[in-house]
Amino acid sequence: MTQVPILTYHANNINGMDYQNNDHVALAADLKMIHELGFNIITMDELVSWHSGDASDSVVKHAVVLTCDDGTDFDYHDLDHPHCGWQRSFFNILKDHQARTGARLHMTNFVIVSPEARVTLDQKCLIGKSWWQDSWWSAAQASGLMDIANHSWDHNHGVLENNNHNDDSFRCIADKAACDQQIKQAQEFLDQHILGDYQSKYFAYPYGNHSDYLRFEYLPEFGKGLNLKAAFSTEPKHVNRDTAIWGMPRYVCNNDWHNTEQLKDILLQA
Numbered sequence: 001m002t003q004v005p006i007l008t009y010h011a012n013n014i015n016g017m018d019y020q021n022n023d024h025v026a027l028a029a030d031l032k033m034i035h036e037l038g039f040n041i042i043t044m045d046e047l048v049s050w051h052s053g054d055a056s057d058s059v060v061k062h063a064v065v066l067t068c069d070d071g072t073d074f075d076y077h078d079l080d081h082p083h084c085g086w087q088r089s090f091f092n093i094l095k096d097h098q099a100r101t102g103a104r105l106h107m108t109n110f111v112i113v114s115p116e117a118r119v120t121l122d123q124k125c126l127i128g129k130s131w132w133q134d135s136w137w138s139a140a141q142a143s144g145l146m147d148i149a150n151h152s153w154d155h156n157h158g159v160l161e162n163n164n165h166n167d168d169s170f171r172c173i174a175d176k177a178a179c180d181q182q183i184k185q186a187q188e189f190l191d192q193h194i195l196g197d198y199q200s201k202y203f204a205y206p207y208g209n210h211s212d213y214l215r216f217e218y219l220p221e222f223g224k225g226l227n228l229k230a231a232f233s234t235e236p237k238h239v240n241r242d243t244a245i246w247g248m249p250r251y252v253c254n255n256d257w258h259n260t261e262q263l264k265d266i267l268l269q270a
C-alpha cells in the first residue's frame, strides 16, 4: 500500500550543536540524506489531495512531507542563541538546500497564534528576547517555501494562566466553547493577519494529543466549516489513503528518530 511519512521539527530545540540536541543541525543533515536517497519533498496540499483521491499515487511516490511546530522566530530568522551561537533558521536551511540542489522544497509551520500567549511563552520558555513574533508569517507564506498553519490559540500551555490545568496536555480541551476558543479563534486570527490569498487549512494538536470530543465530534462536525482539511497528531506512523483526516500521524525529530540512519529506516518503510 502506498504510504507517506510526515516529519516534524522544533526550531526551539537548541541545546547544543549536535544532531541529537539541535533540530537545525538535524534538518540540514536530513535534507541532504533525503535528497541523496532520491526522495521528493511534497507539499501538505499535495499529500491531502492524494489522500482524498484527487491525485494519483505517482504524486506521493518516494515522497516525504515536512512540518515544524510552535512558530518561534528560529523558524524564520537566523538568530544568535545566547549559549549555542548563531542558528541558521529552518527557512534559510530550506533556501540553502534549494540553492545547492535545485530540489523542490516545502514545509508547513504550525504556529501558536495568540500574541499574548507568545509574549508569555517567550519569557517563560524561550530566552525572553521577543523571539516569538508573527511579523514574518506573511513573508513565509508568500515565499511558497513555508506555509503557516494552526497549532491552536495558546497551546493550552502549562505556564499560561488561562484554562489549562498545568498538565501540558490538550486533552482537557473537551467542549464546544474550549474548542472554539483554541481552534476557531486561531483560524480567524490567521486568516485576518496573513496577507495575500491565504486561508488556514491545517491544525496540529498541541502535545500531539486531544480529547475524544475534539477529535471525534468537534472536528468532524465543525472542521470543514472552519475551512480545515486535516488535523495532525504525533503518532509515529505513515499516512495512507485509509488514514482518518482528523488523525493524520507524524514522526517527530529527536523523538522518533535521532540520526539520519534512523530516518532512512523510516523513509524506506514506504
Ligand SMILES: [Zn+2]
Residues within 6 Å of the ligand: 069, 070, 151, 155, 206, 207
Ligand atoms: Zn507544540
